[in-house]
Amino acid sequence: MTVIVPVLGDQLSAGLASLKAVPRDDAVVLMAEVAEEAGYVPHHKQKLALVFAAMRHFAEDLRTDGWTVDYRRLDDPANLGGLSAEVEAAVARHGAERIVATLAGEHRVIALQAGWGAGTGVPVMLLADDRFLVSEEAFAEWASGRKRLRMEDFYRWQRAETGVLMVGDVPVGGQWNFDKENRKSLPKGVSVPEAPRFAPDAVTREVIAMVETRFPDNFGSLARFNWPVTRVQALEALGRFVDERLVQFGDYQDALVEGEATLFHSLLSTSINLGLLGPRECIDGAVAAMELGAPLNAVEGFVRQILGWREYVRGIYLLEGPDYVRRNALGATRPLPAIYWRGGSGMRCFDSAFDQTRDLAYAHHIQRLMVLGNFALLAGVDPFELHEWFLVVYADAYEWVEAPNVIGMSQFADGGLLGSKPYAAGGAYINRMGNHCAGCRYSLKVKSGPDACPFSYLYWDFLARHEAMLSSNQRMWTVYDGWRRLQPERQAEIRADAARFLAGLS
């Protein structure tokens, strides 16, 4: 019996449920580069190159392992342009009697998969994606009946369930969370190890040339493409992170440093999201490093990101359904400002994050949350437009992980489902966490007028605009006390600065 096993571009795991379920001799693995997936948003050029290069390398690995792979290249004139069309044609071409697939990550592609049976006339078996540590059902069960769905509660549950960093029922070190020890700015003199380099091989170079030719107007530059595109490279990236950067990951997790694009971050999200690495092996690698002296605040900080945040946002995405991306609890309607596509805002922190986003398809978490996301929140940008931007510009962007981070965590557009308060901050926060302000054309010392830091007056203006909704939130009481203590003349000055700046932005 011939079985078509479609493997999507982010399902590049030898242990994928559908690859485990079908005997190798019966399977024809279908992998298809298609215009539909390349175009549902105009992805950063590096994301396209990464996905196609990783797909081509994975197909070769499967063939070496004895699988029959039917690989459809984007530049093949016979390419049908869509996943469903390719699946239907493959069933006919191979005379297949059934399809066995692993459920896609995104609602959009899950909907396509649901139509494959009708489209092909053969039975379709859709298997759960067991590369995540928490199944959709287990998350729904955890969520059911809870008044609040907080990451911290989910994370503690997962620590207890998995036994990671636990001694019996007690968290290692007597504390669940060392977040407060992970907020240092980078002192002068601390040097950051260089991230590993993965020079593109012939396969990747061919893909890069194809992307440059076929997607010349997409955002971003390919010049500094440096992503792991194979499992071997991804394992090297994990090993180098654990050996060289994990020790300081905790301390400087929230730091913002001019000219330091990656700091001590792992750069592993692209590899995990593509399936080149499993979440559990990343967690185990970090935990094992404790025996070699890695501090608990670093290891726990890293484990929290993967066992906590990554699993939690995926659970929220599946639970909340396709309409989640349209939430707009704060009623924000400003079109996405041009500085998100062109940079050149004059704000050093923003331009720094923008430039590296364009050049590397990467920005670390605090740049995404507290600079690019925070600015949009304060400026009242339409969250759906921001969501689409975030989906475009990062090499690790897939809706299941991007949308809860943008709509929920960053924009509070889900009204507090994901976060207990908006991640809104003024210039003082950015100054405390980094060194951008020193070289900025705006000044924190100037309190009003065209040279004052926009983050500062926009922060107060944001609070004022949303006072009716947010001031009853206990976690916002202190900041609203601060706002109310300002003289009416000072409040008016702040609001006038914000209005002037926002008018210029549009």
Ligand code: FAD
């Ligand atoms: P590290 O800082 O080294 O963290 C280790 C790993 O933990 C990451 O590789 C990632 O797998 C996981 N992780 C950390 N934080 C999160 C989080 N909040 N949600 C889910 N996983 C997390 N992550 C994506 O993978 N894709 C996205 O499209 C994406 N969009 C984001 C948009 C916004 C507005 C924000 C605030 C965060 C977003 N994140 C996204 C989460 C996080 O910023 C990235 O995972 C991280 O910056 C990737 O870099 P790294 O691998 O060096 O991470």
Ligand code: DLZ
């Ligand atoms: C992201 C992406 C891109 C750019 N291209 C393809 C493709 O051509 N073929 C494919 O199978 N998958 C691609 N992907 C990954 C899918 O978009 C991904 O499987 C869905 O986003 C579901 O998570």
